[in-house]
Amino acid sequence: MRKSAKSSSKVERNVKERNRRMQMKDLLSMLYSSMQIKPSGEKLPLLALLEQAASYLKQLKVRVEKLKEMKEQLLKESEGMPTTTTTKDEAEIKIVPAVEVKEMGSTVEVNLITGLDKSFMLHQILIVLQEEGAEVMTATYSTTDHRIFYTIHFQALWSRLGIEVSRVQQRLRQLVFSAS
Secondary structure (H helix, E strand, O other): OHHHHHHHHHHHHHHHHHHHHHHHHHHHHHHHHHOOOOOOOOOOOHHHHHHHHHHHHHHHHHHHHHHHHHHHHHHHHHHHOOEEEEEOOEEEEEOOOEEEEEEEOOEEEEEEEEEOOOOOOHHHHHHHHHHOOEEEEEEEEEEEOOEEEEEEEEEEOOOOOOOOHHHHHHHHHHHHHHHO
């Protein structure tokens, strides 16, 4: 009776250890994919993978800080640009639009900040992007105070031709500033 109890506990330990190794393998696989590492023929030793992951996390942290600083700067710039003019009974705030177009790998992001008094529509922006050969992936907007924040992600409709980002930015600025 003791022998069967020992063997069953040994089997249980073996099953637990096998499950633990499978879980570690799954977690390492998730780590590889989240770091966007393309698996090559040889596997990285665990220590090298963890060092690379730590370095990647530091890079992401620096990038997040830079993006936060950029956001604060844009908000400060947009806050500094309103000019107040009074009309009859109410104060009217005019926001000078801001357009930023940046490449992010195969996709391009447009950030646009305007006032509520804008005289162009979102579909006009989308038409410009289509004319430039872009396929819009997402388009979002939010309204806070007297500002509208647009964020549009797009990619080239034909990847071989690509998109001339400077031309897109120029056309969007023409649209936005000619409308205001």
